[in-house]
Amino acid sequence: xxxxxxxxxxxxxxxxxxxxxxxxxxxxxxxxxxxxxxxxxxxxxxxxxxxxxxxxxxxxxxxxxxxxxxxxxxxxxxxxxxxxxxxxxxxxxxxxxxxxxxxxxxxxxxxxxxxxxxxxxxxxxxxxxxxxxxxxxxxxxxxxxxxxxxxxxxxxxxxxxxxxxxxxxxxxxxxxxxxxxxxxxxxxxxxxxxxxxxxxxxxxxxxxxxxxxxxxxxxxxxxxx
Amino acid sequence: xxxxxxxxxxxxxxxxxxxxxxxxxxxxxxxxxxxxxxxxxxxxxxxxxxxxxxxxxxxxxxxxxxxxxxxxxxxxxxxxxxxxxxxxxxxxxxxxxxxxxxxxxxxxxxxxxxxxxxxxxxxxxxxxxxxxxxxxxxxxxxxxxxxxxxxxxxxxxxxxxxxxxxxxxxxxxxxxxxxxxxxxxxxxxxxxxxxxxxxxxxxxxxxxxxxxxxxxxxxxxxxxxxxxxxxxxxxxxxxxxxxxxxxxxxxxxxxxxxxxxxxxxxxxxxxxxxxxxxxxxxxxxxxxxxxxxxxxxxxxxxxxxxxxxxxxxxxxxxxxxxxxxxxxxxxxxxxxxxxxxxxxxxxxxxxxxxxxxxxxxxxxxxxxxxxxxxxxxxxxxxxxxxxxxxxxxxxxxxxxxxxxxxxxxxxxxxxxxxx
Numbered sequence: 262x263x264x265x266x267x268x269x270x271x272x273x274x275x276x277x278x279x280x281x282x283x284x285x286x287x288x289x290x291x292x293x294x295x296x297x298x299x300x301x302x303x304x305x306x307x308x309x310x311x312x313x314x315x316x317x318x319x320x321x322x323x324x325x326x327x328x329x330x331x332x333x334x335x336x337x338x339x340x341x342x343x344x345x346x347x348x349x350x351x352x353x354x355x356x357x358x359x360x361x362x363x364x365x366x367x368x369x370x371x372x373x374x375x376x377x378x379x380x381x382x383x384x385x386x387x388x389x390x391x392x393x394x395x396x397x398x399x400x401x402x403x404x405x406x407x408x409x410x411x412x413x414x415x416x417x418x419x420x421x422x423x424x425x426x427x428x429x430x431x432x433x434x435x436x437x438x439x440x441x442x443x444x445x446x447x448x449x450x451x452x453x454x455x456x457x458x459x460x461x462x463x464x465x466x467x468x469x470x471x472x473x474x475x476x477x478x479x480x481x482x483x484x485x486x
Numbered sequence: 487x488x489x490x491x492x493x494x495x496x497x498x499x500x501x502x503x504x505x506x507x508x509x510x511x512x513x514x515x516x517x518x519x520x521x522x523x524x525x526x527x528x529x530x531x532x533x534x535x536x537x538x539x540x541x542x543x544x545x546x547x548x549x550x551x552x553x554x555x556x557x558x559x560x561x562x563x564x565x566x567x568x569x570x571x572x573x574x575x576x577x578x579x580x581x582x583x584x585x586x587x588x589x590x591x592x593x594x595x596x597x598x599x600x601x602x603x604x605x606x607x608x609x610x611x612x613x614x615x616x617x618x619x620x621x622x623x624x625x626x627x628x629x630x631x632x633x634x635x636x637x638x639x640x641x642x643x644x645x646x647x648x649x650x651x652x653x654x655x656x657x658x659x660x661x662x663x664x665x666x667x668x669x670x671x672x673x674x675x676x677x678x679x680x681x682x683x684x685x686x687x688x689x690x691x692x693x694x695x696x697x698x699x700x701x702x703x704x705x706x707x708x709x710x711x712x713x714x715x716x717x718x719x720x721x722x723x724x725x726x727x728x729x730x731x732x733x734x735x736x737x738x739x740x741x742x743x744x745x746x747x748x749x750x751x752x753x754x755x756x757x758x759x760x761x762x763x764x765x766x767x768x769x770x771x772x773x774x775x776x777x778x779x780x781x782x783x784x785x786x787x788x789x790x791x792x793x794x795x796x797x798x799x800x801x802x803x804x805x806x807x808x809x810x811x812x813x814x815x816x817x818x819x820x821x822x823x824x825x826x827x828x829x830x831x832x833x834x835x836x837x838x839x840x841x842x843x844x845x846x847x848x849x850x851x852x853x854x855x856x857x858x859x860x861x862x863x864x865x866x867x868x869x870x871x872x873x874x875x876x877x878x879x880x881x882x883x884x885x886x887x888x889x890x891x892x893x894x895x896x897x898x899x900x901x902x903x904x905x
Contacts, residue, residue: 273710341713342706363709363712363747365720366720430723433737434720442748479723
């Protein structure tokens with residue numbers, strides 16, 4: 262999977278490269294408009310991570326360019342502008358998703374994975390994580406061909422952990438992913454614990470192996486080979 | 487008082503004063519001229535008689551008229567100089583008392599001394615004077631009337647551009663995203679007003695735009711380093727060799743960064759609402775949003791064993807969807823946060839108002855401060871202190887009236903929609 266990361270802030274760009282590379286993506290990064298256009302002209306990417314305000318031009322122009330040239334690269338906009346119009350404008354111009362800065366890298370990672378799943382529609386809706394099979398379209402999981410009933414939140418949580426496998430995910434990141442950021446984050450920590458507990462119970466009951474590790478006081482991690 | 491009324495009052499007073507003064511002067515001048523003319527007439531009569539007497543050595547035959555008559559008496563008395571006299575007596579020809587001007591003089595004809603009196607009634611003069619005064623007064627009245635009418639119409643017409651300008655200023659709002667564009671006028675003063683207003687709003691608008699883009703850029707510039715902090719923390723967490731103590735420290739940095747970012751987003755939102763950057767023209771189903779927001783918080787509500795009673799009618803308002811969500815989000819967040827376990831929350835929605843009330847943990851909030859920015863009651867914990875300020879600003883923008891009351895150990899937030 263090839264990603265292009267267009268972000269002028271060096272440190273943020275590097276963080277994204279580091280995190281996503283560890284998730285198995287092949288990442289290329291550019292820091293300005295001109296280089297971004299050059300890369301896009303030459304290569305196709307599975308997903309482009311695009312900042313709007315770039316030295317030398319606007320990320321929206323890149324979106325227009327992609328649309329005009331019938332490029333099918335998935336695009337996720339990352340921008341500090343949290344206005345609804347900007348989001349709608351970006352989506353209208355062909356972006357697949359919009360993430361407001363600051364964000365958790367784990368959140369970015371799930372969004373990227375979702376875009377790639379959507380773009381390459383060749384049986385990719387099934388993700389295998391150890392003995393768990395996740396059907397991202399049907400929003401269901403099965404262990405040893407046996408369907409396991411999960412609530413919506415449990416499913417979201419499991420998928421979040423699986424996509425970010427082998428990474429420590431903080432409770433803040435989980436809470437934001439499950440409930441959005443317009444709710445009190447801290448009051449949701451107890452529910453995360455409850456959901457994790459239920460997930461473990463259900464996985465074990467279905468004969469699966471519990472690979473969710475608690476990192477005390479910090480968060481959780483899905484340990485997968 | 488209107489400028490025109492004020493001006494008119496002064497104008498009319500001055501006009502009346504001038505006319506009265508002028509009329510009095512006119513009266514005296516006229517009176518003087520007329521009585522001189524009368525004397526002239528009498529004197530010319532005298533000369534005619536003397537002339538006749540000198541030529542013919544006899545007195546002329548006297549032909550009296552209604553207003554002028556001459557009496558001749560033989561007299562031994564001689565008046566050295568002709569003598570004028572005003573007297574009042576009955577004129578049998580006119581059958582009324584009249585004031586009469588008389589001229590006495592002596593003449594010697596054929597050795598006989600005569601005293602001749604030339605009488606001329608002043609009635610004519612007085613009539614003339616009366617008529618002239620009457621015409622003058624009539625003229626004054628007419629002039630005043632016309633003056634008033636012309637002034638009223640003309641001035642109203644002349645002021646029309648002024649009222650147009652005022653109307654445009656009233657309509658103007660800085661978030662219309664352009665400076666005022668008042669038309670140029672033919673009248674210098676009004677043109678000056680319009681030009682100055684155009685200039686003023688132009689510079690205000692420029693300042694406003696600069697400030698707005700500053701706020702936006704500041705937000706952008708601030709969120710980027712926050713994004714760096716957050717992403718670096720996410721990476722740090724992956725380092726397995728970290729001690730638990732270090733992890734805790736990293737997490738508290740993350741919390742702080744998150745709060746900072748949230749605070750900044752809230753302030754930016756407040757600025758945007760204040761700048762009226764939201765247009766309230768979407769048809770928004772309030773009931774739907776309230777129900778959605780409650781469902782999103784189901785777990786939280788269950789875990790605190792809260793009882794939520796909703797009594798909602800289907801209400802659709804011309805509003806802004808995102809703002810409506812923020813509004814109910816904040817209200818509901820507060821309700822849930824500040825209700826004790828097993829407490830009760832009541833939500834009522836009608837065409838006129840929406841009311842959120844909940845059992846209080848402690849006593850009343852400070853009614854005067856409750857909507858102030860960064861107001862935090864002592865038990866509020868980690869909030870930004872901007873939630874209610876945002877609610878208030880949204881209500882202000884939509885011209886809703888929000889009130890907080892504390893009654894029966896309940897916090898009650900009530901929003902009246904405009905009618």
